[in-house]
Amino acid sequence: MMNAMKDARTDLKGMPLPELEEFFRSRGKERYRTRQVSRWLYRKFAEEFSTMTDLSRDFREEMETMCRISSPPAEKVELSLDGTEKVLFRLEDGEGVESVLIPEKSRRTLCVSTQAGCALSCVFCATGASGFRRNMTSAEIIHQVCFAGRRLAERGERLTNVVFMGMGEPLENVPEVSRAIDILLSQYGFGLAGKRVTVSTAGIIPAMRDLADRYPVSFAVSLNAASEEVRSRLMPVNRRYPLRDLIAAMRGIPLRNGCKVTAEYVLLSGVNDTPADARALARLLSGARIKVNLIPVNPHDQGDFRPPSPASEERFRDILVAGGVQTITRERRGADIRAACGQLRGAPAGPRERGKSPLRAIASSKNP
Ligand code: SF4
Numbered sequence: 001m002m003n004a005m006k007d008a009r010t011d012l013k014g015m016p017l018p019e020l021e022e023f024f025r026s027r028g029k030e031r032y033r034t035r036q037v038s039r040w041l042y043r044k045f046a047e048e049f050s051t052m053t054d055l056s057r058d059f060r061e062e063m064e065t066m067c068r069i070s071s072p073p074a075e076k077v078e079l080s081l082d083g084t085e086k087v088l089f090r091l092e093d094g095e096g097v098e099s100v101l102i103p104e105k106s107r108r109t110l111c112v113s114t115q116a117g118c119a120l121s122c123v124f125c126a127t128g129a130s131g132f133r134r135n136m137t138s139a140e141i142i143h144q145v146c147f148a149g150r151r152l153a154e155r156g157e158r159l160t161n162v163v164f165m166g167m168g169e170p171l172e173n174v175p176e177v178s179r180a181i182d183i184l185l186s187q188y189g190f191g192l193a194g195k196r197v198t199v200s201t202a203g204i205i206p207a208m209r210d211l212a213d214r215y216p217v218s219f220a221v222s223l224n225a226a227s228e229e230v231r232s233r234l235m236p237v238n239r240r241y242p243l244r245d246l247i248a249a250m251r252g253i254p255l256r257n258g259c260k261v262t263a264e265y266v267l268l269s270g271v272n273d274t275p276a277d278a279r280a281l282a283r284l285l286s287g288a289r290i291k292v293n294l295i296p297v298n299p300h301d302q303g304d305f306r307p308p309s310p311a312s313e314e315r316f317r318d319i320l321v322a323g324g325v326q327t328i329t330r331e332r333r334g335a336d337i338r339a340a341c342g343q344l345r346g347a348p349a350g351p352r353e354r355g356k357s358p359l360r361a362i363a364s365s366k367n368p
Helices: 018-027 031-040 057-066 139-155 174-185 207-212 228-234 243-251 273-283 312-320 359-366
Strands: 074-079 086-090 096-102 107-113 115-117 132-133 163-164 198-200 218-222 261-267 290-296 328-331
Touching: 031 086, 031 139, 074 163, 086 139, 096 139, 107 139, 139 174, 174 198, 174 207, 198 207, 207 218, 207 243, 218 243, 228 243, 243 273, 261 312, 273 290, 290 312, 312 328
Parallel strands: 107 163, 163 198, 198 218, 218 261, 261 290, 290 328
Antiparallel strands: 074 086, 086 096, 096 107, 115 132
């Protein structure tokens, strides 16, 4: 029904700048129009051509007839006690996706979604438990950034970092994620430095190598285990791209001076948080430019996983540090509004929700 009513005009949002230039060129427009319009889209976050006041009225009216600027509505904005903001967007086909804006000292980091749902079924993740619905378009991905940029600008603030770490596996949606990265890094887009854009992946090795060759962005890899066996149980994608190959690929990512790849490690009490796990992880990462980000699991209503005790967490970190691995524990943000890592779902549970979670099986197999 909604698709039948879809607006046929060309959507300018999410169009990489060379494409936007070609769009104007093929319609006989001057080259500078690209810069002019993209500044309005990505620096002033315009959603209507009528607000582009330094463009002639004739040009604005012509634009109105042939193009549009998609802006899916924010259906719900939730504010956490710690200042984290979660926004639920309702997309044109009715799908719901979420982004999370995290303020920390001088940083304003936006965590964006790239898929409605996710097919990878990591067992500790609420998004994975809701199943895969579809890939998001670059317009839908970039709209989350525009929306946050506009909200921050209203307070006299600016977005400093973007992480592709929301709902979905970005590297299962490479074409649209690439288009979004083009706009984030472009001088006439958001103009962000590569080190301020992080792509988080569950370990889709060929796509990670491809993206690392094309963009100077940072990578965070969701590792979560130091053995093939545990990782395969936590993350079914490990059967496609095994841990040993993944670590080799992480070691091979080209890095600027002083930069490291991040290994995300969700700590699950009694599953992957023993001293033996920590020692095995330290051995795996030995000598690599990889730092570890420890994330005590955020409980959500899909499962029984619990975070380790503070003492176990500290012991785990100490073993890694003693093994020469730079390690930080991620501060939990937005947990009271279910905006923390692994808690995003995008919409109230629908009919696609799985009847049975695999969580109990995993937790019980490690907790006899
Ligand atoms: S952790 Fe990431 S890759 Fe795994 S199921 Fe959740 S969204 Fe998908």
